[in-house]
Amino acid sequence: MLSFGFMRSTAIRFSPFIINHPSSPSSCFSFSPKKTIAFALRSQMGSFTTLSQSSSSKLLFRQLFEKESSTYTYLLADFSHPDKPALLIDPVDKNVDRDLSLVRELGLKLIYAMNTHVHADHITGTGLIKGKVTGVKSVISRASGSKADVFVEPGDKISFGNLFLEVRATPGHTAGCVTYVTGDGPDQPHPRMAFTGDALLIRGCGRTDFQGGSSEQLYNSVHSQIFTLPKETLLYPAHDYKGFTVTTVGEEMVYNPRLTKDEETFRSIMQNLNLAYPKMIDVAVPANMVCGLQDLEPKTN
Numbered sequence: 001m002l003s004f005g006f007m008r009s010t011a012i013r014f015s016p017f018i019i020n021h022p023s024s025p026s027s028c029f030s031f032s033p034k035k036t037i038a039f040a041l042r043s044q045m046g047s048f049t050t051l052s053q054s055s056s057s058k059l060l061f062r063q064l065f066e067k068e069s070s071t072y073t074y075l076l077a078d079f080s081h082p083d084k085p086a087l088l089i090d091p092v093d094k095n096v097d098r099d100l101s102l103v104r105e106l107g108l109k110l111i112y113a114m115n116t117h118v119h120a121d122h123i124t125g126t127g128l129i130k131g132k133v134t135g136v137k138s139v140i141s142r143a144s145g146s147k148a149d150v151f152v153e154p155g156d157k158i159s160f161g162n163l164f165l166e167v168r169a170t171p172g173h174t175a176g177c178v179t180y181v182t183g184d185g186p187d188q189p190h191p192r193m194a195f196t197g198d199a200l201l202i203r204g205c206g207r208t209d210f211q212g213g214s215s216e217q218l219y220n221s222v223h224s225q226i227f228t229l230p231k232e233t234l235l236y237p238a239h240d241y242k243g244f245t246v247t248t249v250g251e252e253m254v255y256n257p258r259l260t261k262d263e264e265t266f267r268s269i270m271q272n273l274n275l276a277y278p279k280m281i282d283v284a285v286p287a288n289m290v291c292g293l294q295d296l297e298p299k300t301n
C-alpha cells in the first residue's frame with residue numbers, strides 16, 4: 001500500500017532548499033530577530049553549500065543528539081520547495097519539543113516522523129509528534145510488526161519535495177531494521193547519505209541478541225545493502241557512544257573491526273560480546289511497538 005508520497009520502485013520527491021555540511025553535527029544558525037531569519041538563511045546557505053546540489057533541490061540537514069541513549073535524530077528537508085517539506089528520522093520522546101521548535105524556526109513543514117527500527121533503548125518521539133503537529137505520518141518498516149501510519153518495504157521511495165529516500169532492508173539487529181538512503185540522481189544530494197539505524201554503527205554495529213536479531217542476517221545486510229553503495233556515501237548511524245558523527249562506506253569497509261572480518265569470525269564476535277541486558281528494553285520495546293503512542297491512549301480509570 002503506497003500513499004502520502006510513497007512510491008514503490010519509482011522516484012519519490014520531497015522538496016526545498018538549505019544545506020548544512022553533513023558532517024557538522026546539530027550545527028545551527030544563530031540569529032535572533034525573526035526579521036533577519038530569511039536573510040540569515042540565505043547567507044548561511046551560501047557558506048554551507050558544500051555538497052553539490054542541483055539548482056532545483058537543496059537539502060537542509062541537521063544531526064541532533066539525545067545524550068541519555070546517545071541517539072541521533074536526523075532532520076531533512078527540501079528547502080528549495082515552496083512548502084519546505086521535512087522529515088525526522090528516529091526522534092526521541094524526550095527531545096520532541098526541541099526538534100519541533102527547530103522545525104518551526106526554520107519554517108519547515110514536517111510531513112513524516114520515521115523510525116529505522118523498533119528501538120530498545122529509548123522511546124520513539126513519533127507518537128508525541130503526531131499529537132503536536134497535524135498531518136504528520138509515522139513511518140516504519142512493515143517487517144517491524146509495529147504500529148504506524150505508513151509501512152515501508154524494500155525498494156520504496158519516500159518523497160519530500162523533490163528529494164527522496166530509498167528504503168533498504170537491513171535486518172539482523174532487529175528483524176525489521178531498514179536503512180534510508182538519499183536518492184540517486186542529478187537532483188539528489190551528492191555524495192549520497194545513508195541512515196543506517198543500528199545495522200551499522202561507526203566502527204561497530206548493533207547487537208544481535210534480542211528482538212529477532214541474527215548475526216548472519218546482519219552481516220549479509222551490511223555487505224549487500226550498505227557496502228554496495230558508492231564508497232563516498234556518508235553513513236549516519238542511530239547512535240554513537242564515542243563522539244563520532246559520521247563515517248563513509250569506504251572507511252567502514254577498511255576500519256570496521258567487526259564487519260571487515262569473514263562471516264564466521266563476525267558471528268563469533270557477536271556471540272561473545274557478553275553485553276548487559278538493555279536497561280530500557282522492557283519499557284521501550286512495548287511502547288515503540290505502538291509507535292510511542294501508548295501514553296496517548298485513553299485511560300480507563
Ligand SMILES: [Fe+2]
Nearest residue numbers: 119120198206
Ligand atoms: Fe536498536
